[in-house]
Amino acid sequence: MESNAKTEGSAGAKDRLIEAGIDVFGDHSYEAATTRMIAKKAGVNIAAIPYYFNGKQGLYLSVVEHIVEKLQAFVQPTIEMVGEQTARGDLAPAEAILLVETLLGKMVDFMVGAPEAARFAQIVLREHLHPSSAYEIVYDRVMCPIIDGIAAMIAAATGQPLSDTMKMRALAFMGQVMAFRVARETMVRAVGFAGYSAEETQMIRRVILEQTRGAIESMFRS
C-alpha cells in the first residue's frame, strides 16, 4: 500500500522486520528478544520498530499474525474438506480415518518437514506454554479448527457421538506430531537422526499414521 522501495536493497522495512522477528522471538523468548537484535538481523534501524509497529509488543503481535496466516493457509483446504464431508453426514468410517490421516500427515509435513517449521513452531509452542494476548489468535484460527476437525472425523470413524472425549483424543493424536518437534534434539541423540531429512520425515509420518490408525480402529472393535 504505502510502498516506495526508495533506495535499492530495500525489500520493505516492515516485512524485513517481521521476518527477523520470527527468528529472534523464536530463538529467544519475547522478553529476552531485543529490538536491537531484530533490527540488526533485518538490516534496519532500531527506530523503525516504534515507527512501524508502535514498539516491541506491536511487532510481536504482527509476527504472530503473520505465522497464523501461514499456518491457516496450510491447513485450511483440508479443514474445509473435512467440514463438507461431515456436513453431508454420510461419511463411512474408512473415509473418516483417511481424512484424519490426511490432516495429521499435513501436520507432520509442516511441523517436522517444512523448513519454516522450526521457526514457526518455537513461537507457537511458547505461546501455548505461556499464553499472551496473542494466544487468542493462535487458538481461534489454528488450534480450534484442527481439533474440531479431527474430533469430528474420529466420531465419524467410530460411530460415537462428537464429545469432549473426542477432542481429547484429537489433542493426543496431535501430541504425537508435536513430540517430534519438541524433542528433536532427543531424536537426534536417541536414534541418530541428522535433523529431519526427507527420509526421516517420512519415517516419522509412517509411525504416527500407523499408530493413529491402530488407535482409532481399536475404538470400534470394542
Place this chain on the structure above:
Amino acid sequence: MESNAKTEGSAGAKDRLIEAGIDVFGDHSYEAATTRMIAKKAGVNIAAIPYYFNGKQGLYLSVVEHIVEKLQAFVQPTIEMVGEQTARGDLAPAEAILLVETLLGKMVDFMVGAPEAARFAQIVLREHLHPSSAYEIVYDRVMCPIIDGIAAMIAAATGQPLSDTMKMRALAFMGQVMAFRVARETMVRAVGFAGYSAEETQMIRRVILEQTRGAIESMFRS
C-alpha cells in the same frame, strides 16, 4: 554439610534460591529471568547468587539438576522393573503392554496431575526446544531411560526386534502425554477444563492409555 541455620526464618539460602529459581526460570526463560526476581522471591540478598552458585548460570544448572533428581526418583522404580523383566526375556506381550501403561500412567500422573508438574515442565520443555549445556543431564538421566524402557516394552509386546522405529514409537506415545501439558490452555478452552483436577487427570489418563493399547495391539495383528 555447611549448615548453620543462623537466625530463625532461614531454611537454607541455597535451597530457597533453587526453589525460587524453579519458579522464575520457569515463568520466564533463562535469559529473561533476572537474579533480582529470584533473590526477591527467595527472600535472599542478590549477592547470595554469585556467592553460592558462581552467578546466574550456576544457579540455573543447580535448578536443572534438582529437577532431574526429582523426575528420576519418580520414574526410576518403574524403569528398573522394566529392565529386570526385559533381561529375563520371558516377557509375555500382555505383561509388556501393562508395563508400558504403567510407565505412561506415571508420566500422566506427574506431568499432568502433580502440583509440581507445571513448574518442572516449563523448564524441561524449554530445555528441549532450546538445548543448553544442561540438556545433557535431562537426556541422560530422564529422556533416554524412559524412551529405551518404553521401546523395549513395545518390542516385547509385538515380538518385533528393538529398533530405532521402536524408539520413535515410544516418543510418539510420550507425545500424547506432553500434549496435555503443552496445550493446557487449549484444553481449557476447547473442552472447558478448569486446569486438571483429579477427575480431569483421570480422563486424560484413560484416553491416552486406551489409544496406546490400541496402537500396540494393532501392531501384532498385522
Place this chain on the structure above:
DNA sequence: GTCTATAGTCGGATAGAC
C-alpha cells in the same frame, strides 16, 4: 522515511563493611 543521539531504566557482578 530513515538516521543519530540520548534519556531513563534495569541487567549481572563485585567490593568491602559488618
Place this chain on the structure above:
DNA sequence: GTCTATCCGACTATAGAC
C-alpha cells in the same frame, strides 16, 4: 554469611536533524 553501594553494560523508546 549477609548486607549496601556501586560499576558498567544493555535495554526500549523518543526527539529531532536530514
